[in-house]
Amino acid sequence: MPEARNGAIREAIERAIEYIWERYSEPVSLDELSKSALLSRFHFARTFREITGVTPGRFLSAVRIHQAKRLLTTTSRTITEISFAVGYQSLGSFTNYFTQSVGMPPSQFRHLVRGTALNPTLPKDEVQASHGTAAVTISFPSACPALRVYMGIFPSPILQSPPVAAKIIDAAGDHPLRCVLSGVPHGTWFVHAVAATRTTRPDRRTDPMLFVDRRDSVTVGARSPLRVSMRLRPSRPTDPPILFALPVLRSLPPPVRPQTGSDGIGSDAGSVGRPLKNSRHP
Template sequence: MWERYEEPLSLDEIANTAILSKFYFSRVFRNLTGTSPGRFLSAVRLHQAKTMLLETDLSVTEISYRVGYNSLGTFTSRFTRSVSLSPARYRTMARAGLTERSGPAHPDGGRRTCTVQGSIRSPETGCPVRIYVGAFREPIVQGRPVACEVLEGAGPFALRVPEGVWFIRAAVVAASDFPAPPWERRPLLVASGPELCVRHGHDSLPVRLVARPLTPLDLPILLALPELDSPRLPAPHVAANRVPSLTGA
């Protein structure tokens, strides 16, 4: 998928490459990545589209075709849903180094909220780091997190989320990258927790995250967690449910 994302890959073709039936392949793939082959391929395509939007002057239409979409409308709607900005606005704001502040991605709508307590461990990177922890509705890091926190190194965190099922994801970024252009900020390490069912009045087990290098099996990060923390803020901390823009690469 990473090498041939622009092609109209079918599940049968991908499964044949692994010499497995498509049903068994889909089950194994989901166990390893946390999502289906189709969702993973879509995430790879949108990730590549982000790079092209920032590093080339190709039109949005041309980029949509180059990442495997035959319909500009489909590409635009999926990009906007995943990245929280349209392709054109994403390009303009990210290149200008702008941010777009907003409230939580998913207002609780009257639902009771609960606090998810956790901690993250990270291997030594040789440089100061910032760690971005967010709660998402799906395994894919996309859209705005319902809650997030920015840490100045490994340690405890707390996220205030509505009742429901959430996925806790984190990225470790070199603090020396700031204020580098958004497209130059790349996670050094990532971390992910299991599916978390949060219910009011029921204590959930603490979330223990361990940061590690990215692998080809990791879902692409469709938003830039570093952009949760504007370089203009006085301190690198974003409290739960206080979510600035997500415009980076």
């Protein structure tokens, strides 16, 4: 049956991902990963990319930087020691890739998580002839608590390197919200959404309180704004780690029902996102 086969393939890819998390500090070959998944080398490489959105090599690199972030956060080991601990043989290569992925050098990231550096800021909107807009409609899981959602447009299926446009949306309740990201350069991009139900820096391997979604290879052009629909879901083992140093996402207090005046019209809560009218939920 197709569903059973798809489930078996996903389990095979998850075995390979578990192998990556266990052996990230060692040289890991495609042959080793395909054997851990019990798939042929060619079939494994193709299926891995279909399910995760990235190649096995890029997933491995993301895990290494992710674990470096964890070590910078939780230990006092030197940056050189950490670079070797996560599988790099060159401090220069590690520092360059970390900076490209996280948006800041390892030393600055360590200061950030210790509260001795400023929290990352959102990119400023730029109005230029070669830039367009992206209208994103985002839905939420049923009975989801109030969330603070980071929406960003990135050059990669892995949430890494600074975004070309981003916003933070306060979502109180389970109504879909629409936000517009302006100043997006014309081209092909990846739209990422991340939310947390409590104070979270996405620097752990898994977090059941983390919600994500992604839209791949979307095109922004001059003729019309990009329109994208997204639905947050709990993170999965097959989601690549989040590398970019996001602003801290604090969950919002429980939503308060708006007070109604004599005309029965509720007051505006003033959130960044706009609830869609006449929307329905399953």
